[in-house]
Amino acid sequence: MLQVLVPTDFSNDSYNALFYVSKLLKDQKCLIHLIHVCEPGQDSKQEEIKEASNAELEAMEHRLILDIGVNGKHTIVKSSLCSNMRKGVATYAKDHGVDLMVIGNKGKEEMTNILFGNNAMQLVREVDQCPILIVPHEIDYRPVDKIAFASSYVHPISDTNVETLHFFSKTVDATIVPMSIEEGKEPPAKQKNKSIFFDGISKNRSKEVVLPVFENKVKTILEFVELWNIGILSMVYYPHHFFLEFIGNGMVKELNTKLRVPFLILPKG
Structure with missing residues (x-):
């Protein structure tokens, strides 16, 4: 239970x-x-x-x-x-x-x-x-078809978090949509972390969405959530660097204030 x-x-x-x-x-x-x-x-x-x-x-x-x-x-x-x-x-x-x-x-x-x-x-x-x-504030419940996972893959994604994403995906019959922002050539460590993660969610995932920055990274994420009809946005929490590895200092409050879908924070595992 x-x-x-x-x-x-x-x-x-x-x-x-x-x-x-x-x-x-x-x-x-x-x-x-x-x-x-x-x-x-x-x-x-x-x-x-x-x-x-x-x-x-x-x-x-x-x-x-x-x-x-x-x-x-x-x-x-x-x-x-x-x-x-x-x-x-x-x-x-x-x-x-x-x-x-x-x-x-x-x-x-x-x-x-x-x-x-x-x-x-x-x-x-x-x-x-x-x-x-x-x-989010006073949103209406609607069925979730897509669960986005946003990361820069600086850190490996733990098996526990892969299992959590699978659980939510299976529970609501949703596809996991990996999302990242284009930031030039990825170093080998990032490529490895991403590859392992993609293998872990292969049965439930769609093709990765890689976007250029529109004005700023928050705007990019918000546009992505709206245009791809995302039902839940998920990210991993890293102590002392809460989302900083992905969207940068000072932007997190703006993201959560404007986000109109539930925000799933995963522990670092």
């Missing part, structure tokens, strides 16, 4: 993340961990805070059932934790052997992008044993 973690702050975006993954994995047996982390406060109010949190969790599950019905393959467990958000979520993920974490890309106050807020970036660094699916 797939262990799926959905942290929530009870915003519409976090509900949308729950709704999206419930539709995406509708045919998979899943134990969905719906958790809310309330920051520690005064001891006298701790129980009151947890009771309110538990009530909101119940309401969120009820809303999901009203929207999509009961799925006999999905079991939802709800937990309210009083701890530091980052540590609480990361510890819960490790203790429960989570296979996938799903979050919305904006927080409750919608003042900052959750992926690039301090807490979320710390989560991406902390929860390194599983992929993280970032669901």
Whole structure:
């Protein structure tokens, strides 16, 4: 049974993340961990805070059932934790052997992008044993036909990440579309990493898409996602060099802000 973690702050975006993954994995047996982390406060109010949190969790599950019905393959467990958000979520993920974490890309106050807020970036660094699916602000669910994997192949793609891409591809009956940006002749190490990866996904992949830079690399990726009708964009997270090996410093926030499809972050493996 797939262990799926959905942290929530009870915003519409976090509900949308729950709704999206419930539709995406509708045919998979899943134990969905719906958790809310309330920051520690005064001891006298701790129980009151947890009771309110538990009530909101119940309401969120009820809303999901009203929207999509009961799925006999999905079991939802709800937990309210009083701890530091980052540590609480990361510890819960490790203790429960989570296979996938799903979050919305904006927080409750919608003042900052959750992926690039301090807490979320710390989560991406902390929860390194599983992929993280970032669901854009209020997108509608639509069937996924193509899953893009973008890389410059500076690093080898791990067998675990190949298996993850196969899982998603098989689950939604989608083709894996490798994508890279033209940057001159590839050195032998990159060619080797790419060749091994292509062999690993050979049964599910389409022909590689190699594009020149349109204005900048972010624009290139966004154009590619739109023109090729990509349903999910995936990349690998490398600690201390988050996407820098592919799209360059300062561009990541722009990419996630403008991206209108889910963003699958794979751990380095």
